[in-house]
Amino acid sequence: AQRVTQPEKLLSVFKGAPVELKCNYSYSGSPELFWYVQYSRQRLQLLLRHISRESIKGFTADLNKGETSFHLKKPFAQEEDSAMYYCALKTGAGSYQLTFGKGTKLSVIP
């Protein structure tokens, strides 16, 4: 069965410092990987997906199949980046099931 691991429950960084939120997955096929973000008192929303290869709000994530990782990175953290971040895996383009990691709470210190 597929699994998503986010090893850090909480990550604190200073404003302007680089950020890396780790995500590792286990799945033998070709997964689709996503990052979802939940700001305080807001709904869970899609941040980015690996197949789009885009940068959203300065965040990027590259799928590394060799290391089975999909780490989320931003070169300079902003206070408004403070939120809960969830990595999620879908087992294929047509799959309905989204398997989430437990999430990492990012706190950006002013």
Next chain:
Amino acid sequence: DAMVIQNPRYQVTQFGKPVTLSCSQTLNHNVMYWYQQKSSQAPKLLFHYYDKDFNNEADTPDNFQSRRPNTSFCFLDIRSPGLGDAAMYLCATSRRQGASNQPQHFGDGTRLSIL
């Protein structure tokens, strides 16, 4: 704004008393999902509807049922809530086109408490 709306935001019920959570969407998506999220845990898929086709996850307890009377609405019924069912319940939608299922859009969730 097109969105996914969950009512109520907070629901309190008594142990064993049936409860229904509601979800509506204005996105006209053909797939709707219900997730359960307990404190400090990942959201866990309970079931989903593709149009009227209901799909239950293998480990979803029989206590949990769902109804989708039309495209816009989906309900989660908990027949006899136990203390272990206290959680945040998330509704989500997506558009399936052919063999591709687009990313999911989530509602704000309903936090269920059991007395």
